[in-house]
Amino acid sequence: MTDLHSELSDLEGLRGFLRLCLDPGPGRDGRSVEGLARRMPSFLADSIADHAPELAALRKAAQDAHEAYLAALQDWITAEATTDGEATR
Secondary structure: OOOHHHHHHOHHHHHHHHHHHHOOOOOOOOOOHHHHHHHOOHHHHHHHHHHOHHHHHHHHHHHHHHHHHHHHHHHHHHOEEOOOOOEEO
16 A cells, blocks of 8 residues: 555656546546645645645635635625715725
């Protein structure tokens, strides 16, 4: 039996595991890359970052942008409308 940690530390082992997540075989539902990325546990993201730091940087930028969007959306939703139709904070 293979140790998952050592399998994920090896580039080809990690890619093989991720391919299996996308297409687990007959009789089992696969998922899209987007679905995998949305549900990816941190230990997998960390393993990917070890092999592809550029992907880790993109993931961090996407998370930061999403957090900024959520904050701006919260501000917009809770703003009070003025008589000229503009919102105030």
